[in-house]
Structure formats: C-alpha cells, structure tokens
Amino acid sequence: MATDLFGDPIEDSHLNPSKFSDPEFDPESYISDLRTFVPFDTLRSELRSHLGALKHELVDLINRDYVDFVSLSTKLVDVDAAVVRMRAPLLEIKEKILNFRGSVDFSLAALQSRRKQRSQADETREVLELLLDTFHAVSKVEKMINELPSVPAELPNGTTGSTEKDRLRNSIPFQHSENGTNLRETQSVLLERIAIEMNQLKLYTTHAQNMPFIENMVKRIQNASLLLDTSLGQCFADSLEHRDANAIYNCLRAYAAIDETSSAEEIFRSTVVAPFIQKIIPHGSSGAVGESSGDELVQYYERIKRNIEDDCKVCLEISFTENSGLHVFSFLAKSILKEVLSAIQKGKPGAFSPGRPVEFLKNYKSSLNFLDYLEGYCPSRSAVAKLREETVYIDFMKQWNTGVYFSLRFQEIAGALDSALMTTTLLRSQNSSNQEYSRSSALKQSISLMDCLRSCWRDDVLVLSCSDKFLRLFLQLLSRYSNWLLAGLNARKTGNASGNEWAISAAPYDLLYIIHDINWLVDEVCGDYLGHVLELLKSCSPAVLDLVEQGILQGGNSLKVLQPLVINSIVETLVDKSVEDFRQLKGIAATYRITNKPLPVRHSPYVSAVLRPLKAFLEAEQAATYLTKELRKELVHGAAFEITRRYYELASDIVSAARKMESSLQKMRLGAQRRGGASSDVTDHNVSETDKICMQLLLDIQEYGRNLASLGVDAADIPTYRSLWQCVAPPDKQNTISF
Structure with a gap:
C-alpha cells in the first residue's frame, strides 16, 4: 500500500459506499463533512468514479441475468386495473376522516366559546366580589369607628362634614378615671382592628381603580382614613402620656398596618x-x-x-x-x-x-x-x-467638621515645634519649666518635639476619625526635626549658617546633647509611645495596626541614622583642634636643615598636645554623663583614625620634600665633612639631615602611639599609622612597631 510523507497509508478514495445504503443517509451533510478535508475537485472526481463503477456493475448484473431481466416486462400485466381497485377503498377512508375532522373542529369551537364565556363570567364575579368586599370594608370601618370610646370633636382643616362633626361632638368623652386604662386599651385594640381593615380596604381600592363605584366611595374612604388617623393619633399620644404599654403596643401595630x-x-x-x-x-x-x-x-x-x-x-x-x-x-x-x-x-x-x-x-x-x-x-x-x-x-455627623478641627490642631502643634527650632542656640532643658522630660532630655528643642508628638495622640486632642491625619502629622514632626538637625550639621561642615546659627556656635559638648536626645527620642517613640498609639487604635484590623506600627518604628529609627553624622561632626571639630599643633612639623625640617643639630634623643613637645583636645573632651562631665561605652569607643576610634591620617599626610610631605632636597644637594656635599654629634660613641658623619628628620619623627610617632594607647586605641591597628611608621622608620624597624 502506498504511504504518505509521514508513513501513513494513502487511501484510494475518501468515499464510504456502505453509508449510502443507510436509511438515515443525508447526502448534503455527508458532502459537507467530506469537504472539510477533501478538495471539491477530488470529491467530484471520486463521486464520478463511483458512479461509473455502479453503472458498470449494473451492466454486469443485466448481462449475467439477462433472461430474467427480459421476462420482467412480461410479468407487469394489467397494472392499471390493480391501481383502480386499490383507489376506491382509499378514497372511502379519506372521506370518513374528513367528516370526522369537521365534527371535531365544530366541537372544539363550541368548547372554546363556552370557555370564553365562563372566563368573562369569572372576571365579572371577581369584580363584583371586589366591589362588595370594598363596600363591606368601608361599612365595617365606619361602624368600628363609631364604636370607639372616644374620638376628637373636630378634625383639622375642617375636612369632615357637618354630620360627622355633630356625631363627634356628641360622642362620649374619654375618661381618665380608674377605668381609664381599660378604655384606652380597648380603644387601641379597636383602632388596631380598624387599621387592619383599612389596610385591606386600600388593597381593594388599588385593584379596583378607575371604577365608578369606587370613585363614588372615595370620599367615604378618605373620611374614614382621616377619622382613623386622628383617633389613632389621640390614642397614641394619650397612651404615651400615661405610659400604657399595652395601648402603645396596639397603637404601634396599627400604625405599622397602615404604613404610617x-x-x-x-x-x-x-x-x-x-x-x-x-x-x-x-x-x-x-x-x-x-x-x-x-x-x-x-x-x-x-x-x-x-x-x-x-x-x-x-x-x-x-x-x-x-x-x-x-x-x-x-x-x-x-x-x-x-x-x-x-x-x-x-x-x-x-x-x-x-x-x-x-x-x-x-x-x-x-x-x-x-x-x-x-x-x-x-x-x-x-x-x-x-x-x-x-x-x-x-446629618448629625456632618455638623462636626473634623477636617477644620485638624487643620487648627496642625497649625498649633506644628507651629509650636517650628517656634522651638527657630532659636539661634541650643537651649538646655534645665531652664525649662517642664520637669517631665528634663530628667531624660538634654535640650529644650527635643522636649518640644516630644511634647508635639505626644499632643498628636492626647485624649484632649485626638479625633479617632482623623487618626490617619494625626499619624501623618507625627511623621512630619519627626521629619521636621531630622531636617533641622541635618541642615545644621551640613551648615557646620560648610561654614554657611543661612538660618542654622545654632550649629555654627554649638560646641562639641552641645552635640553630645543631641546624641543623647536622639537615643532618648528613639526609645520613647518606639517604646511607650508606640504602645499608647496601638492601644488607642486597638479597634482597627490587624493589618492596619501592623502598618501603623511599621510607620512609627520607621519614623523613630529615621532619627537613629543621624547619630553617626553627629559623631562625625564632633570628630571633625576635635580633629581640627588637634591638627593645629601639627604646624610645628615644618619647624622640625627647618631646624635640621638650618642648624647642625645633633641626633634627636626625645620626642618633640607638640606631640603631647595633639591628643589633648580629645582627652579633655572625654574627661569632661558631659562626656561622662551622656556618652555610652559604645559611643565613646566609636568617637575615640574615629578621631584617632582621622588625626593619624592628617599626621601621616603632613609627615610624608615633609619627608618627601627633605629627600628631594637632599638628592639635589648631594653633589655639593660630597667633599664636605660633617662635624661630630652629641654622643661620643655615635657619629653622624654618615647621617643625613633627612635621616635626622625621620629619627625625630619616629620618636614623635612613638610618643603619639603611647598617647593613643592611653585612650584605648592600638596604633598598630590604624592603617595610616603603619604607613607613617614605614615612612620614617629605618629599614631594620619598618616591620616592627614598638613604643
């Protein structure tokens, strides 16, 4: 069998002749199904081929049974007579069927006519019953109203006729004696029944609208409704006045029944x-x-x-x-x-x-x-x-304009902090009259911030419906304080006050107060303050509380990032004071170049003064009070590293300049003889001025290293100190740092 590209056998024809003999065979659907995957030309050619095969098969059958085929025509004798004989009974059956069908149609028409008449009669009866029910309901309501123990003498707006007015004026007045409660309860029960009937009457009139009979009864219905409203109102008011629970209950049921x-x-x-x-x-x-x-x-x-x-x-x-x-x-x-x-x-x-x-x-x-x-x-x-x-x-809730209230509180709280931060100097809390925070806070500005933060959530300030706005105000206050500190530190670094005079005039001790207050504020905000806020908002969902907690913690920790900046500012101030004594380094080089000074045997006097500002700062009362061990260590190491870096830069420049000068004068000094030094066993005939300078600097940095050690800093751990040692130490001592 032939196969296609994928190895599947190729069918010779897409037709299935066996389906042609199926009793339910539909040519159109069969052709439509084939055309989805067989081209029209191919299908047509296959059908023609199948037709030719059928004709060929028919010819073969005729040729095979030719004798029987020829004799078939001789057997079809007197066919017309047989057809006539069969037609007569068929026509008789058809006539009987038509007669029966006519009688059925007549009976059906009669049934439909009687059904229509009955339907019309039912509708008419329903209308009559509705009209009768309406009439009976009106009469019943009027009768029950007449039976009321007491009704008002005259209706408002003069809507009742003279007959009703006379009847009402002659009615029995309501008695407030010992049997008044029974009469009031009786009246309320009767009014409830009237209300139920009136509700039913409204239902009847709704279904019988635009009918003359009902239109003629409209006035009676209106009068009855008005009498009911007036009597029910009087009874309800009297029941309320006497606090008659049963009568009140009945009257309310009556009002509910008539939807009033x-x-x-x-x-x-x-x-x-x-x-x-x-x-x-x-x-x-x-x-x-x-x-x-x-x-x-x-x-x-x-x-x-x-x-x-x-x-x-x-x-x-x-x-x-x-x-x-x-x-x-x-x-x-x-x-x-x-x-x-x-x-x-x-x-x-x-x-x-x-x-x-x-x-x-x-x-x-x-x-x-x-x-x-x-x-x-x-x-x-x-x-x-x-x-x-x-x-x-x-409408009652709209009367309270909490938005305007928050705006006023915002101006009050934010304005208080702005006023506190507009001062030109840092103010100590000892001068504040608020003793609540003076035991913890060092500066009045920090006290003002904490006051403002607490004001956001005080009972006499907070409106819970505006809690999101007060939370935003809290974050804005922290941001304002942080920006105030950051602007001051930047102004201190650049020297441009521009509204931050407090930072320019602040001493290192004042910056210690800021560090202390930052830690205090973070502890307060992330501690009791956070717990107080979450307690106030405990009715909120856990997701909201999580967001509030994250916001407050993030706001508190935003102050924490300022602490390294403040420490750096203190370090810069102390370093600037310390390096002032490094100016004497240039005198060392000049001394050994101008004079024939002997080899140095002790360190220079300036070395003892280099770390004196740092020591004085650490030994002051403020540092002992406000500096923790961690901050003290961080500050000392920061200052030591920076001072040593400055020291190395100046010393390396001096040594480099000395060596360059020595190289340029070397030819001029080859024939000269150097005079003896201070020691009898040490000759300096082979010791250059650069070596003397390096020896002096070595003695200085050894003393400097001992001074650092007294502050708890190992000079060998400072990379620039090792570089400085290698710069001035002789070759045999460069790898060994010793004091």
Missing part, C-alpha cells in the same frame, strides 16, 4: 421628646436662650439620657420587641436624635464650631458617647447599621 410610621414618630417626638428637650436646651424662634453662656454639651447630654431613660424607654423597648413587626419604627433617629439636633442648632449653635478646638472636641466626643448610648437600645447589629444609615444620623 412617620406619623407615630412625629407624635412621639412632639409629645414625649420635645417637652423635656425644650427644658434642657431652651430654644425658640427668637434665638437661643441657654441656661449658661458656654456651649459645652456634656451636661445637656447627661440630662437628656436621664429623661430618655424615664420617658422614652417604654416605647423604645416595645418598638424593638422581637418578632413584633415593629422594627419599622425609628424613634431613636427620627424622634429623639432629630429633636436633639434641632435643639442644639437653635439653642447652642456654637457647639459645632471648630474655631474653639478644646470645646469642639469635648462636644464632639460627648456627642459620640450620646450616639453610643442611643445605639445601646438597638438589639442587634443590623439595627445599629439601620440607625447609622438614617438621614438624621448622617
């Missing part, structure tokens, strides 16, 4: 809440008439809480009764908080002003406590969430 919760909330506000709020925070159309000149709300809130506990608790507890269906009422927000907000706006408008931050914060926190008190009546979290979503609650 706002009316109940308004009656509760005007009947119960408004009177005692008016007494506590007097206000009126003429303006505020407060009891005191101040605008602090703490005392008012306490009195309001007591009155709520005494006068409102019954109604609030009823409205939050589980599975009572009375959760639709919002007496906390729309009755109590609404009246409180209105009274404060009219009677104490200055309480919302952030222009007086202290009073504003007290009022704000007391208001939050009051809101927490109101939320305490909510039986579930969903009830608390619903209370916070109320428009009155949101």
